[in-house]
Amino acid sequence: MFDKLRVYAVKHSNFVRARMGKIRYVVIHCSTGTPEKQMETLERLGLSVHFIIGADGKLFEVAPLEKVAYHAGMSSWFDSPGQSLNEESVGIEIESADLGQTSESFSKASMTRLYKVLEYLTYQYKIRPENIVGHSDIAPTRKPDPGAGFNWKKLYRHGYGVWYKSVVLSPERDEKKLLAMVGYNVDDLVAARCAFCRRFLPEEVAVVSDISALVNQPYPKDFDVFDKERYFLRLRAVARAFDEVRQKKYWDAIE
Numbered sequence: 001m002f003d004k005l006r007v008y009a010v011k012h013s014n015f016v017r018a019r020m021g022k023i024r025y026v027v028i029h030c031s032t033g034t035p036e037k038q039m040e041t042l043e044r045l046g047l048s049v050h051f052i053i054g055a056d057g058k059l060f061e062v063a064p065l066e067k068v069a070y071h072a073g074m075s076s077w078f079d080s081p082g083q084s085l086n087e088e089s090v091g092i093e094i095e096s097a098d099l100g101q102t103s104e105s106f107s108k109a110s111m112t113r114l115y116k117v118l119e120y121l122t123y124q125y126k127i128r129p130e131n132i133v134g135h136s137d138i139a140p141t142r143k144p145d146p147g148a149g150f151n152w153k154k155l156y157r158h159g160y161g162v163w164y165k166s167v168v169l170s171p172e173r174d175e176k177k178l179l180a181m182v183g184y185n186v187d188d189l190v191a192a193r194c195a196f197c198r199r200f201l202p203e204e205v206a207v208v209s210d211i212s213a214l215v216n217q218p219y220p221k222d223f224d225v226f227d228k229e230r231y232f233l234r235l236r237a238v239a240r241a242f243d244e245v246r247q248k249k250y251w252d253a254i255e
């Protein structure tokens with residue numbers, strides 16, 4: 001049915017706990033530095049993640065899937081429960097030297113490995129497409145990763161996540177409501193708008209070469225779009241796509 005995960009190395013973090021909930025989400029991250037370096041950094045910060053994919057495509061297992069890893073922090077997505085997605089999610093870090101700023105940010109080898117990992121997780125845990133998210137989707141005020149360079153359209157073409165049809169629009173016109181329909185927490189509208197554009201309208205998001213500045217301030221406080229008409233059309237198309245996906249039943253045949 002699927003290729004087994006081909007893990008290159010297993011080095012489990014000390015920072016995990018028993019998982020009480022079901023796995024429902026996959027959170028995609030990116031970090032600079034090799035997997036070995038990332039593991040050191042996470043351990044130093046008391047954080048963890050399930051997998052790290054190196055630029056060469058090698059897969060490192062840092063936490064067993066049956067344990068909760070500390071990768072999402074304060075976060076939410078649509079109707080997610082509680083303060084964080086950690087309990088119900090799998091976290092995957094991908095190595096990216098410039099923190100996902102451009103279309104060149106992710107190596108082909110790392111993306112090929114990511115598709116394999118998603119194939120396994122989707123089948124094994126019956127992950128719904130709308131619940132494959134980026135860190136900045138679920139924590140728009142705090143996190144810029146995996147960045148505007150991460151290719152969600154290509155991910156969709158490989159069978160994962162949600163994409164839109166330009167001509168099928170939500171009748172809703174209110175920006176906040178539309179962003180919330182997609183899944184964003186809209187307490188900070190500017191942050192949610194920026195996170196949306198990173199994923200669905202990356203042309204609107206400026207490349208930031210100073211990575212530490214980006215980490216300290218994941219979105220411009222005065223972020224706005226240049227082309228408002230295009231933004232609203234895209235937002236209505238994406239909101240409609242998520243709405244439709246959420247109404248669909250998945251996995252009936254194998255349950």
Ligand SMILES: [Zn+2]
Pocket residue numbers: 028029030071135143145
């Ligand atoms: Zn992250």
